[in-house]
Each structure stands twice: as C-alpha cells, then as structure tokens.
Amino acid sequence: MLLLAVDTATPAVTVALHDGESVVAESNQVDARRHGELLLPSVDKVLAEAGVTLEAVTGVVVGVGPGPYTGLRVGLVTASTFAAVLGVPVHGLCTxxxxxxxxxxxxxxxxxxxxxxxxxxxxxxxxxxxxxxxxxxxxxxxxxxxxxxxxxxxxxxxxxxxxxxxxxNPEHQSAAAMASLAAERLAAGLEFLPPTPLYLRRPDAQVPKNYKVVTPQ
Missing domain, CATH: 3.30.420.40 (ATPase, nucleotide binding domain)
Known part of the structure; x- marks a missing residue:
C-alpha cells in the first residue's frame, strides 16, 4: 500500500505519503493564496523524498472540507485527476x-x-x-x-x-495525520466520503445582480 494524501481546504497546502504502516514523507506549507501554485511541487517533493514515482501510489486520500471554494477545489481536482490517471481509488475525508x-x-x-x-x-x-x-x-x-x-x-x-x-494546537491541517487516519479506516474496512466538496455555504464570488445585458446589434 502507498497512499498519497492531499488537503487544500485550509490555508495549509499539505501532502503526505503513507505505506500502510507509517508516514514515509510529508510536506506542509501555509499560504492561503497559493494552493494551486504549491500543491504539485509539494507532491513532487514527497515522492522524491520517499524515493518513489507517482505510479507507485495505490490510493489517493483527499480532504473534502469544509473550506473556502477556491482553495478546496484545488486539492479535490488534483486528487481526482491523479486517481483517474493511475486507475486507483480516491478516498474523501472530512478536513x-x-x-x-x-x-x-x-x-x-x-x-x-x-x-x-x-x-x-x-x-x-x-x-x-x-x-x-x-x-x-x-x-x-x-x-x-x-x-x-x-x-x-x-x-x-x-x-x-x-x-x-x-x-x-494543531493550528493547521496535516496530510500526515489524514493519511494515518485513512490507513486505519482502510484496514478496518470502513467507508469514506466521496471526493466532492463540502462547502456549507455559497462561494464568495457571486454573479452581480441587475447587471446590464449587452446584445449584439
């Protein structure tokens, strides 16, 4: 087993690898405005630290929130894409x-x-x-x-x-903890959440009301 865990539902961009027994590598950075910029390099970092390639991953774990719309979807889309490309399951966990x-x-x-x-x-x-x-x-x-x-x-x-x-403490999310929890749940045969966002409210960005419609002449 080799689980790749990611979470971007909070200001933390956190990634970890778990081999079914323990965490073998992790990366944690806190920057609420750079989830999209930091996530993939963090994945590369933990893979290199563990001395494995992405193809060795047998499952993906992702934090589904709750969290703000923009940051949360970065992790979810990335996790789902990895799972689809690798042909492995993706397991959702509440952040x-x-x-x-x-x-x-x-x-x-x-x-x-x-x-x-x-x-x-x-x-x-x-x-x-x-x-x-x-x-x-x-x-x-x-x-x-x-x-x-x-x-x-x-x-x-x-x-x-x-x-x-x-x-x-802890103040911020840890993918290492999330991966360890997921490994426990897998060993016990417990169910996971689907990899869909738990927003709890509407996104901050809204379509303006009463905007002017411009039609071609």
Whole structure:
C-alpha cells in the first residue's frame, strides 16, 4: 500500500505519503493564496523524498472540507485527476476529522477552522476518531454556549480565544495525520466520503445582480 494524501481546504497546502504502516514523507506549507501554485511541487517533493514515482501510489486520500471554494477545489481536482490517471481509488475525508486525529485529545473537544467572514467551520468530537454530528459554519459568538469549557484545536479556535477559551494546537491541517487516519479506516474496512466538496455555504464570488445585458446589434 502507498497512499498519497492531499488537503487544500485550509490555508495549509499539505501532502503526505503513507505505506500502510507509517508516514514515509510529508510536506506542509501555509499560504492561503497559493494552493494551486504549491500543491504539485509539494507532491513532487514527497515522492522524491520517499524515493518513489507517482505510479507507485495505490490510493489517493483527499480532504473534502469544509473550506473556502477556491482553495478546496484545488486539492479535490488534483486528487481526482491523479486517481483517474493511475486507475486507483480516491478516498474523501472530512478536513476537520484530520485535525481531530492529529490533536489526539481523549474526551469531548472541538475542531474549528477559519471560515472567513468572521465565522468558523466546526464540529464536536468525542475522541480523535469520533465526530458528533455534521460539520457546521457559524459565528463564534453564536456557538459560545455549545463549546464553553471544551478544548478546541484549529486556526478558528486560536482566532477567537474569547469563545474558545482552551484553544490548543494543531493550528493547521496535516496530510500526515489524514493519511494515518485513512490507513486505519482502510484496514478496518470502513467507508469514506466521496471526493466532492463540502462547502456549507455559497462561494464568495457571486454573479452581480441587475447587471446590464449587452446584445449584439
């Protein structure tokens, strides 16, 4: 087994290779505006570090979000393209699940990432592998009672310490953690999400209303 994991649903451009036993190479860069520019060189870097070619990959793991439209689709399109070219399966994982697994907190806790517009994408977890309910997007103040007193990880938690009063690392997503979680799930025969984006809201870019229609003369 050789899993290639990628995630671009957060400001992190993160890539890792997992051989079924452990992570053999990884790359992590944080730049919310350069997902498309950084992802493929990151893939090349981890392949070179592991001393393998892309053809050795037996499965692709991709973070499906939630995340902003532009960054999220970079990873999803790349993962789906690799899978199609190689003829291997592509396994979707919730990005928040990867952060929860990396956190390794036992007992109830929160994962929250930055959703911009003064909102967070968030979910509650009972342990690193068990999410309670579906991810949501909210203003931190609106969920203050639900998260009160609970440990919280992710950039969203660190941005709003007045709500997430026990904010902790990791701040950003790790493809290494996501690959390790995927390897566990594959070994256990568990299902994955389809490689489709989990947006939770409309994209920031919108078609202008009441725009002037110009027709040829």
């Amino acid at each position: 928040l699940d990867g952060l929860a697994y990396a956190a390794g907190i036992e007992g109830p806790f929160i994962v929250a990432t930055d959703a911009r517009r003064k909102e967070v994408y968030w979910a509650r977890y009972e342990d690193p592998r068990t999410r309670v309910g579906e991810p949501a997007v909210d203003r931190p103040a609106d969920i203050a009672e639900q998260v009160a007193g609970l440990p919280a990880v992710g950039q969203g938690a660190l941005l709003y310490p007045e709500v997430f009063t026990d904010a902790r």
